[in-house]
Amino acid sequence: MAHDHCCSHTAATPSVQQNLDELDFERGIWAAAMDGEVDKVKKYLGNGGDPDAVDSAGYAALHYAARSGQRMTCEILLDHGANVNAQTRSGGATPMHRAAYQGHTEIVQLFLQRGGNITLRDSDGKTALHKAAERSKTQVCKLLVDKDRSLLTVTDIRNRKPVDCIPDGQSELVHILE
Structure with missing residues (x-):
């Protein structure tokens, strides 16, 4: 689009x-x-x-x-x-997913302070960490991993961990998500 x-x-x-x-x-x-x-x-x-x-x-x-x-x-x-954890009807996206995907670190922090659940998954099985990794949003990835390291092992419906969603050439991010 x-x-x-x-x-x-x-x-x-x-x-x-x-x-x-x-x-x-x-x-x-x-x-x-x-x-x-x-x-x-x-x-x-x-x-x-x-x-x-x-x-x-x-x-x-x-x-x-x-x-x-x-x-x-x-x-x-x-x-x-x-x-803060509202999920859309069709895709199951939360506001946290949206903020993470765009790399809005301050908003992700705000949501965490207000009870945002970073383990919620969308209809593709992706957490906010998957969404941030897809777009190489390093600061958001660091924030989410610091909050909950167990997110590193969560797999989506295609059996991909967040590290598997990183675009090629993002070695710093690979290091954070391994």
């Missing part, structure tokens, strides 16, 4: 060709969370909006904020009761 978003939503700006799901995305909390529009997120939550509401693709606002590196938005959502 050409866009670096969690699902098929591609723009945070309305256009004449939006479908109903895209309009709901725009009006809901998800686009504001993704874009770090703190005031909109606060207003939504202040009006009684559900911090764990999911969009048509099954992602909560915390997934979007985590993926796009919006730490303040993540904090606000968590302060309003968002589930």
Whole structure:
């Protein structure tokens, strides 16, 4: 996919060709969370909006904020009761998976402080460590391994450990994950 978003939503700006799901995305909390529009997120939550509401693709606002590196938005959502371990319906991804995949170390740290479970697996059997390894996110890998060395031996559905997910040529990361 050409866009670096969690699902098929591609723009945070309305256009004449939006479908109903895209309009709901725009009006809901998800686009504001993704874009770090703190005031909109606060207003939504202040009006009684559900911090764990999911969009048509099954992602909560915390997934979007985590993926796009919006730490303040993540904090606000968590302060309003968002589930740090929420898993998507279809892929089983958590906000931790999203933050790790993008290399957002501070957000991974925040999730750990707020009860994030680093042993949760997505539908491919991958932990957040697998996701960080896939993208050579060294600092996130170090953080997760320091938190729980048992993650090094977890295998996904293709029987791959995190070290097996590292792109070629990443010897420093291999050293960390062996």
